[in-house]
Amino acid sequence: MIYPIVAYGDPVLKKKAEEIAPGTDVSELVENMFETMYEAHGVGLAAPQIGKSLRLFVIDPEPMDEALQNMKMTFINPVILEEEGTEWVFEEGCLSIPDIRENVSRQPKIRIKYFDLNWKEHEAEYDGMAARVIQHEYDHIEGVLFTDYLSGFKKRLLKSRLTKISKGDVRVDYRMRFPAAKK
Incomplete structure (x- = not known):
């Protein structure tokens, strides 16, 4: 099932997501999230982006960087334990904020603890683009958008x-739900 992507301005995108009870079967939801992400040509999707305030996100960054093939992953109840290194700038975009891309500074290396789809716990380190994709999706479950990192001047622009x-005055080739659209 392909969900509509929740657009900028929806309160679910600014709310810290709820933990999922250990052992909960989220396999169908995860399958639907991957299907939704691929339909929208994304490399990551967090549950709040489909209107579900859950600490869950999926990634498959291969289309962004061939070096990241075989990284199709599910992160349940993740916790970033450490971020380190000299921040580097990269232009980010978001399925919930179409047609806007801006430079965002992030640290290049992370250590994260999470559960996979089978509720097996992992602790792993990622760097470079893999770390950036994970940080971006992790921000979503924390109620943070990439636009929150921009200067006040840039936000005003x-x-x-x-x-x-937020009103739906944007062209996209995937389904979206707009919080301020006229009914």
């Missing part, structure tokens, strides 16, 4: 575009 997105 983008305000009217963001308002248009």
Whole structure:
């Protein structure tokens, strides 16, 4: 099942997501999230982006960087334990904020603890683009958007575009749900 992507302005995107009870079967939800992500040509998708305030995200960053093939992964109840290194800038975008891409600084290396789809616990380190994709999706379950990292000046410049997105005044080739759209 392909879910509509929740657009900028929906309160679920700014709320810290709830933990999932250990052992809960989320396999169908995860399958639907991957299907939704691929339909929208994304490399990551967090549960809040489909309107579910759950600490869950999926990634498959291969289309962004061939070096990241075989990284199709599910992160349940993740916790970033450490971020380190000199911050580096990269232009990020988001399925919930279409047609806006901006430079975001992030640390290049992370250590994260999470559960996979079978509720097996993992602790792993990632760096470079893999770390960036994970950090971006992790931010979603913390109620943080990439636009939150922008300067006040940059946010003011983008305000009217963001308002248009929340009202549905944007062209995308995937289904979306707009919080301020006229009914």
